[in-house]
Amino acid sequence: MTTTHPRSATHHDTRLRRVATGVDPERWPDVAAVPRASWPVRAVTESLVGRALRRLPLRVSCVGGTTLGLGGPLIEVRDPDAFHARIGTRGLIGFGESYMAGEWDAPDLVGALTVLAAHAADLVPAPLQRLRGLWAPRQPDAQRNTPDGSRNNISRHYDLSNDLFAAFLDETLTYSSAVFRGFPADWSLLAAAQHRKIDRLLDLAEVGEGTRMLEIGTGWGELALRAAARGAHVTSLTLSEEQRALALERVREAGYAHRVSVELCDYRAARGTYDAVVSVEMIEAVGAEFWPVYFRTLDERLAPGGRVALQAITMPHQRMLAARDTHTWIQKYIFPGGLIPSTEAIEETAHDHTGLVVAARDGFGAHYADTLRLWRQRFTDRADDVAALGFDATFRRMWTFYLAYSEAGFRAGYLDVQQYLFIKEDPAR
Incomplete structure (x- = not known):
């Protein structure tokens, strides 16, 4: 290609x-x-x-x-x-x-x-x-995360090739931090560690039999599959055509087509109310300008008494403020329009624009460092496979730098990753 x-x-x-x-x-x-x-x-x-x-x-x-x-x-x-x-x-x-x-x-x-x-x-x-x-x-106006801009920004990363991501992800095709039992982790433990991460999020959101769950950011469908296995009815939203096609295929093969709907839909266009909303490492693609809209969407889609489980990469607040309006290498080549928030930005935005209340927060940056190490090693080991897909030597150096750059951020403590639980109190109680 x-x-x-x-x-x-x-x-x-x-x-x-x-x-x-x-x-x-x-x-x-x-x-x-x-x-x-x-x-x-x-x-x-x-x-x-x-x-x-x-x-x-x-x-x-x-x-x-x-x-x-x-x-x-x-x-x-x-x-x-x-x-x-x-x-x-x-x-x-x-x-x-x-x-x-x-x-x-x-x-x-x-x-x-x-x-x-x-x-x-x-x-x-x-x-x-x-x-x-x-x-x-300065960040280019063309990378603003308007509905049209978001579709283009997401496509430039996630529609590169499902085969590219499959070359370095484990069989769950989960592209976010795993949660390991101990360190250092090896490749054989990664799939179980990804399931552990997903199960923690589903437990936070109290997803079980009959739960109506909205997922913002489908990935390749693993979280939706595990929610469906618990008996939940899942609506999952993505802007990536490649991801949606493979996620739907995996849902059909697992026999959960009656429980899981995967829609090519911007989060701002979501409708209905749900008992639980889960969003994994999606907020980084939203952009600071639209964080209030994102959190209002979480709030509006959540039924009274419902729960939001959110996984987010974070960075120190002052560094985030310094980077907020500038154009970075990561934005230019890897995640156009992206910005990693701080915990302060997340919590202040939720407080100022919604009725959601932070009930729990857990950081586990060391786990992301090991997740990225395993991805980077796998990517290096499969360089010939990546080349056969049509990705040239400059792309492979770029991707190696991206994975190493990200891993370094977590090892240095410059980056962290959080699992949040937000609750929406039921006024009838």
């Missing part, structure tokens, strides 16, 4: 310095093109990057013999000119694009990225942080 990727508005052929080796310029214009950086920009970037790296427990080796850092995981900068040009002109997006282009590498990529994630708040000097609005790229 052929994959397509967005062309950046910052891509101008007249400003190209040279072309990265082995990168398809049609598929990856901003990776293939090494941007032209003026001498002042390059000099300032080298100074700032060097200053940041010297203080970190890393070893950063550049062609020419320069080594920076206090010791630790190794980063090998193979093309310092391109590396600094990309960071100087595109910031952290350029850092990721430089990896995609092969201009730097790390034998222990997760270890190196974990150090950077742990120091994310102070990598950029405070004066520049305060001026972030002037130098950081």
Whole structure:
């Protein structure tokens, strides 16, 4: 198959310095093109990057013999000119694009990225942080999560190929954090750990015989199947045509077509009331602008006395505020329109816009780090299978960076994942 990727508005052929080796310029214009950086920009970037790296427990080796850092995981900068040009002109997006282009590498990529994630708040000097609005790229209007925008954003990730996701997920096809009994986990334990996570959510929502349950974000159907096995009647919503097709196939094969409906439907268009609403790692795709709408939907669709079980990736509140209006590498290449909330943002939004009350919250970020480790190892082991699907070497480096980058965030404590229980009190009681 052929994959397509967005062309950046910052891509101008007249400003190209040279072309990265082995990168398809049609598929990856901003990776293939090494941007032209003026001498002042390059000099300032080298100074700032060097200053940041010297203080970190890393070893950063550049062609020419320069080594920076206090010791630790190794980063090998193979093309310092391109590396600094990309960071100087595109910031952290350029850092990721430089990896995609092969201009730097790390034998222990997760270890190196974990150090950077742990120091994310102070990598950029405070004066520049305060001026972030002037130098950081803004999120494109085209990635706003309007009903039409959400469909396009979701499609760009989840409609890449069901076979791609099957190459690195376990047989449950569950694309969210598992819950393990202990660490380190191995691949043979992942499916059971995914079921443990799902069962905890269904228990929180008190899903059982006869429960009317709404699921916002179908995935490939495993949660809906386990709810149906408990006797629930499930309406599941997705915007991914690929996911819906496979989820429906799995529902039919399991014999639950009479209990599970999978609809190609935006959450804002949902109707009816339900005893339980379950949504797993969906809020990250909603966007801050629409968080109030999302929570009002949860509230409006929930019957009095009902329960909402929500699983959400979270980040520190101040970092979320800093990132809220800027365009990131993850948004450009992996999850367009996405934004990870903070626990404060989740709880304040629910409090300010709904009658939902937080009844429980449990964080388990270490479990996500191990989940991502297993996915990343599986993806690496099956690189040839991914290539056979039509995904080129640049895509595979991009996906490896995404999985490693995410794992590092959880290992550093920069990211966490929560299971929330919200309740809606019954005024008749």
